[in-house]
Amino acid sequence: MSERVGKRSKRVRLHNTFVSDQLQEAFAKGLLKPGLNVPQLEPTKAVNNVEGLKKCLAEFKKNLPWAERLDLTNYPAADIVAKAEGRAQQPEGGEDVSAEDDFQREMYFYRQAQATVLAALPKLHKFKIPTKRPEDYFAEMAKTDQHMQKIRKKLLLKQAAMEKSEKAKKLREQRKYGKKVQTQVIQNRQKQKKAMLSAVKKYQKGMTDKLDFLEGDQDQRPKGSAAKKQINKKGPNSKKKYKDKKFGFGGKKKGSKWNTKDSHDDVSGFKAKMAHGKGGKHFGKGGKTNKRPGKETRRKMKARK
Template sequence: MNMEDFENDNQLGVESEEEESDVSDGELQEAFSKGLLKPGLNIPLQEAKKKVNNVAALKQCLADFRRNLPWVERLDLTNGPVADIVAKADGKTSVEDRGEINAEDDFQREMHFYRQAQAAVLEALPRLQMLKLPTKRPEDYFAEMAKSDQQMQKIRKKLVMKQAAMEKSEKAKKLREQRKYGKKVQTEVLQKRQKEKKAMMTAVKKYQKGISDKLDFLDGDKDKGKKALDKAAAKKIHSPSAKRKYKDQRFGFGGKKRGSKWNTKESYDDVSGFRAKVAHGKGGKKFGKGGQKIPNKRPGKNARRKMKSRS
């Protein structure tokens, strides 16, 4: 078989498959239209169910379900939430009155349910008391909890841990506040003491210098005032020693020290210690500068050797 025969056979095979597929599609469409197809390969679309609103049948079903039972057996209440006491106390309108209830807000939703339950309790309790039905659980009442003891232990443990953490936080907060208050009080006490001490020292100095003769500063603390007064009196009565007087005379009293050796008019006019020979260098060999006597100068080593050889 050459290449041309192979290509011809392939073309014939493709055309035959197309003809067979066209025929089979037509047969399938015809069988589907006649309803002869079996389920499995092709699933026919189901028509949408028609919605029927049979009001009479619904009312009949409701009448069959209804039972004329007393309210004690039903305990059904239909009411709205109680008034918002917090908003009234603050002088504000409640969220319901303003119509701003947000169903997506968890807090508002839960508070609405809570207040609605309160309203139901406030309405149900008087009716139960009028019917002389007990509303409190007896002491010997026993009922199984909806949750297990293990779950309740976990919840109790978590609540105890949360309460302990809150108490610890409150305690730490109180300690911080006490420390701040104690530090503030301590600072105020120190400032007050320093102020009193300064005022007392000022009064003592005034009394010591004779500026004031008032002893009002002794009224606050008699012991301290007495000690300060005794000290001031002792300092006032005590006279300086001879050594102190000599030093004061020689070195002064702590005043101006620079220029203390400068000439004055009196020292310039005083010429009693003036010596002309000493001043002009005519004092002779025996006297040097300033009129001091020059001692005998020892001869040198060579001079002493010569003097020795001569002898």
């Protein structure tokens, strides 16, 4: 096949040389005119210079062994599609290939290369020329190892810079998120503290007997706390109840004990004995006293018992 390619390239060179000679002759005679297209009065005659072709072939042809040339000239392989479809196949070398049909032309080249490979493999094996790449084959690289090491170092530096940038970006985002969460936590704590103080004040004033505001600390106290149950059951003590009854639940305190017309006219709480010294602990001579015995007397009384 390489021989056919060499012949074809040689014919192309000869044709170009012939065309160049014709152009020079036409220019010398003054037949060339301005423009790209040159009218041709008489059709050119194809010259089959067999002696010249053989001479040119002998110039570049060398008597080398086939293992160095690896040239083959083959007819195309059998048409498998035509064989599968049951069509009659033409004899080798008798096919008419249309140059205008790209698919037909490319398939002809493909089948010719296939036949060349099938013919070349046995010859290569005969000359003990390996046809498969070994498993431990390493191709020669276009770049040197030093150059590739420099490229690798630059890539690693670039990758490290990108990772550092991404890490810094994530840290900035985490800081922003952490500040946001911290602000929310502080605000929630302030709200809880404010609500708890308000609930404590209401409980101290007796406006409520619920201790729901203590539920926030139940995780810190032991479960089943007896003190909590007693507080919930007991409620306000008697002193707190008396003060609430006497002074109310807030409001104006100053001047609340002043005498008014209603309190002046109301004599339901007047007691004559108390007013004239006839009653009570220390009022009058005949009054009843509960004097505590002396220390010595109390000691003797204990000794009797």
